[in-house]
Amino acid sequence: MAGELRCVVVTPERQVLDEVVDFVALPMYDGELGVLPSRAPLIGRLGFGELRARRGELTQRYYIDGGFAQVRGNVVTVLTPRAIKAEEIDPQAATRALQAALAPAPTPDAQEARLKAQLRARAQLRISQRVRGEAG
Amino acid sequence: MAKTRALVKRRKAIRNIRKITRTMELIATARFKKALDRAIEAEAYTNKIAELAADLSANATEIRHPLLEQRQVVRRSLLLVLCSNRGLCGGYNAAILREAVARCRQLEATGTGLQLELSGKRAIAYFRYQGMAAERTFTHFEDKPRFDEVDELAQRYLDDYIAGRIDRVEVAYMKFLNAARQLAVVETLLPLSKVTEAASRRPGRATAARPAVAYEFLPDPRDILEELLPVSFKVRLFKCFLDAAVSEQIARRVAMKAATENAGEMIKILTRQYNRARQAQITKEIAEVISGAEALK
Numbered sequence: 001m002a003g004e005l006r007c008v009v010v011t012p013e014r015q016v017l018d019e020v021v022d023f024v025a026l027p028m029y030d031g032e033l034g035v036l037p038s039r040a041p042l043i044g045r046l047g048f049g050e051l052r053a054r055r056g057e058l059t060q061r062y063y064i065d066g067g068f069a070q071v072r073g074n075v076v077t078v079l080t081p082r083a084i085k086a087e088e089i090d091p092q093a094a095t096r097a098l099q100a101a102l103a104p105a106p107t108p109d110a111q112e113a114r115l116k117a118q119l120r121a122r123a124q125l126r127i128s129q130r131v132r133g134e135a136g
Numbered sequence: 137m138a139k140t141r142a143l144v145k146r147r148k149a150i151r152n153i154r155k156i157t158r159t160m161e162l163i164a165t166a167r168f169k170k171a172l173d174r175a176i177e178a179e180a181y182t183n184k185i186a187e188l189a190a191d192l193s194a195n196a197t198e199i200r201h202p203l204l205e206q207r208q209v210v211r212r213s214l215l216l217v218l219c220s221n222r223g224l225c226g227g228y229n230a231a232i233l234r235e236a237v238a239r240c241r242q243l244e245a246t247g248t249g250l251q252l253e254l255s256g257k258r259a260i261a262y263f264r265y266q267g268m269a270a271e272r273t274f275t276h277f278e279d280k281p282r283f284d285e286v287d288e289l290a291q292r293y294l295d296d297y298i299a300g301r302i303d304r305v306e307v308a309y310m311k312f313l314n315a316a317r318q319l320a321v322v323e324t325l326l327p328l329s330k331v332t333e334a335a336s337r338r339p340g341r342a343t344a345a346r347p348a349v350a351y352e353f354l355p356d357p358r359d360i361l362e363e364l365l366p367v368s369f370k371v372r373l374f375k376c377f378l379d380a381a382v383s384e385q386i387a388r389r390v391a392m393k394a395a396t397e398n399a400g401e402m403i404k405i406l407t408r409q410y411n412r413a414r415q416a417q418i419t420k421e422i423a424e425v426i427s428g429a430e431a432l433k
Contacts, residue, residue, distance in 0.1 A: 010184060012283040012374050014177040028354055043188060044354035045363055068364065070188060072349060079184055081283065
């Protein structure tokens with residue numbers, strides 16, 4: 001294999017993750033993107049979704065709240081306003097947020113915000129369900 | 137006798153004050169370390185954003201964005217003043233308020249509308265005393281500003297700016313240069329001055345000449361940059377809050393250190409006075425006893 005892949009996740013408040021991994025799956029704005037070592041340099045926009053970092057048998061999962069990703073010289077840098085460990089997602093809160101977001105909005109701008117909130121909540125629910133499903 | 141008693145009392149009072157100021161100094165030191173750690177952690181993000189912006193602008197030839205455009209006529213300017221909620225931190229608040237008021241006067245002279253927003257009880261009290269009305273006031277930003285809170289604020293500014301309700305956003309705060317030097321400044325955050333150094337504290341380093349990398353862009357540089365600019369503004373605003381928090385703790389620590397030292401000095405002087413007064417009393421009493429004995433002979 002051509003070298004190792006380093007995965008760095010930073011939020012404005014702190015550095016969430018900095019580890020050497022075998023494979024990273026990034027939640028891009030239009031779907032998932034897998035990164036293996038020696039990938040060509042890339043800059044991309046992230047959507048709301050799940051980040052998976054696999055090393056050997058162990059997979060770490062995070063919920064990523066938009067932001068940017070940069071791949072350069074076997075370093076994957078993820079810049080996001082919020083990153084939550086999959087196990088720490090609160091499904092109840094996400095369900096509530098989804099319910100609130102499903103209500104029709106009075107203005108087009110608000111409607112757009114609602115749609116975003118829906119995507120967010122759905123992504124969180126999906127991830128937490130998957131984690132729970134695997135554990136149980 | 138009365139004088140010595142008074143001196144003892146004063147000395148005791150000062151000792152108590154010294155105990156309090158020393159404790160405050162220790163607390164400020166601990167808080168300063170925590171705030172500094174947070175600021176350093178945040179630096180990783182800001183540097184990375186600046187790096188991304190640099191890489192992007194190297195690839196996108198022409199960048200046009202409402203956040204970057206200098207507006208010809210500035211009708212309404214927003215000034216955000218970041219002060220502390222509590223006092224006893226030396227010249228910290230005074231320095232910021234001096235800068236802020238000078239800026240207000242300047243804007244008034246040029247006939248620009250001013251929208252004042254204040255954070256911290258000290259700023260609120262000061263501007264109320266000055267009779268200047270503030271649009272909004274915040275007191276919930278303590279020594280640990282959270283990104284979510286700042287994000288909310290930043291989003292509102294962005295919306296107002298793009299809608300044309302305000303033409304400029306400025307922040308008056310204490311900039312943290314290093315542990316020994318802080319500077320009260322008024323900084324213009326919107327329009328963004330330059331993308332490349334938008335978020336970096338040391339612009340030279342993050343954007344230093346590096347070999348250009350042929351990136352693959354998803355979706356394309358322009359699109360990403362459009363997303364990146366608001367983020368870069370938010371991060372800059374967040375940095376202001378972090379800097380203010382660190383500077384406040386430093387100012388408090390320095391002020392409390394000086395207060396503790398002064399109290400120590402005062403105790404020394406009072407002790408000397410007390411000893412003198414006591415000795416004078418003793419001498420006087422001896423003289424009285426001796427003269428009494430002499431008179432009996």
